[in-house]
Amino acid sequence: MYEVATPNAGEAYAGQAAIADDASTAFLNPAGMTRLSGRHMLFGGQLALLSMNFHPSGSNPEIDNAGRTLVMPGAYLVQGVGSRLRFGFSLNVPFGSALDYPPGWEGRYFINHIQLEVVEARPSVALRINRLLSIGGGVSIERAGVDKGFDVRNVFDPGFADGAITADLHGSAVGGAAGILVEPREGTRFGVTYRSGTDFELRGKTAAVNIGPNLAAVLAPTLVEPTPLHLPAGANVSVLHSLTTAVTILADAGWTNWRHFGERTVRLPDGSAEVTDWNWRDTWRAGVGLRYRFSERLELQAGTSYDSSPVSAWNRTPEVPADRQVRIAAGVRYAIRPSALVGLTYSYLNLGKAAIRGLEDPLAGGLSGRYSSARLPFLSLTLTLSPRE
Numbered sequence: 001m002y003e004v005a006t007p008n009a010g011e012a013y014a015g016q017a018a019i020a021d022d023a024s025t026a027f028l029n030p031a032g033m034t035r036l037s038g039r040h041m042l043f044g045g046q047l048a049l050l051s052m053n054f055h056p057s058g059s060n061p062e063i064d065n066a067g068r069t070l071v072m073p074g075a076y077l078v079q080g081v082g083s084r085l086r087f088g089f090s091l092n093v094p095f096g097s098a099l100d101y102p103p104g105w106e107g108r109y110f111i112n113h114i115q116l117e118v119v120e121a122r123p124s125v126a127l128r129i130n131r132l133l134s135i136g137g138g139v140s141i142e143r144a145g146v147d148k149g150f151d152v153r154n155v156f157d158p159g160f161a162d163g164a165i166t167a168d169l170h171g172s173a174v175g176g177a178a179g180i181l182v183e184p185r186e187g188t189r190f191g192v193t194y195r196s197g198t199d200f201e202l203r204g205k206t207a208a209v210n211i212g213p214n215l216a217a218v219l220a221p222t223l224v225e226p227t228p229l230h231l232p233a234g235a236n237v238s239v240l241h242s243l244t245t246a247v248t249i250l251a252d253a254g255w256t257n258w259r260h261f262g263e264r265t266v267r268l269p270d271g272s273a274e275v276t277d278w279n280w281r282d283t284w285r286a287g288v289g290l291r292y293r294f295s296e297r298l299e300l301q302a303g304t305s306y307d308s309s310p311v312s313a314w315n316r317t318p319e320v321p322a323d324r325q326v327r328i329a330a331g332v333r334y335a336i337r338p339s340a341l342v343g344l345t346y347s348y349l350n351l352g353k354a355a356i357r358g359l360e361d362p363l364a365g366g367l368s369g370r371y372s373s374a375r376l377p378f379l380s381l382t383l384t385l386s387p388r389e
Helices: 008-011 032-035 212-222
Strands: 038-048 051-056 069-083 087-101 111-128 135-151 163-185 190-194 200-211 226-231 236-240 247-256 264-267 273-276 283-292 296-308 325-339 340-350 355-361 365-385
Touching: 008 038, 008 283, 008 296, 008 325, 008 340, 032 087, 032 111, 032 135, 032 163, 087 135, 135 200, 135 226, 135 355, 163 226, 190 226, 200 212, 247 296
Parallel strands: none
Antiparallel strands: 038 069, 038 365, 051 365, 069 087, 087 111, 111 135, 135 163, 163 190, 163 200, 190 236, 200 226, 236 247, 247 283, 264 273, 283 296, 296 325, 325 340, 340 365, 355 365
């Protein structure tokens, strides 16, 4: 998710690597911290209201809303040291999702419920090289948690009814991020950022209920193995340009390396290893935004962006039924005093009409259909604090 409880949500995160006018730049582009003097802080919280319906192929009725509500905080700090050096810190939830399907739905042998949250803490540092160029980077310390559950067919034990498996898994990983900021003249900035991928090995509690002895013997090795989770690398190129003292335009292009999502190494009975994955693909993003300073205290925001789909209908699964994303956003920031701004943003994500075609699994069976009314609105509130002038 781009939404990390910062004011830039009101512009659909267009220009995210070039804005650099509050403490959220510690996360969005650490090089931008050199534009801030003294101590800057930003606190935010956002409400995410995911909803989607599934229409199975054939005559079966559609499911009700499978979405869930998530509350995600964000905190950001930048501290200046001298004229060229800056230190920063960010704490937020850059990856997360949650689905809760109704009991007895068509894909219950694949998933009944799932929630993923990745909390990231990132200390960072930036240096102004000269009037035109700044560089920055940070270390991302991430903690991932996955809660999931699904029904199980007792295919090897005909006398048993369906069973169920639930898992509560956690893991930690370390990655990094880096950025540059170029300011050719006042009111025009270019930013480039890169964040590395991170690899988790998730471990925790797995509970199995009503699993027959023959199936239990087959599943036992997989229930104790660590579950891999690969979160992707990504890069963004952004531009900010002030047309007038009141009007600023923003633009953004990005890439995310989803190709390796879902990869895992499976040990075969003969002792050899086979790498499997979910057959995802890299995605591309483009966004544009606008800021309008209505008065000395009031600023208005708007933006839109598009992200391509990471997976085809033939490889999509109900655990993560991702499709292309279209964002439309708006926001307002108001200075309650010169050193304090409050912001309110609304971002609406249209998640497309993801289809599942011919999904087959030896234990789970098959699943085909499509999602509708897939949307993810975000409501975000922020408080920006800067040094008193």
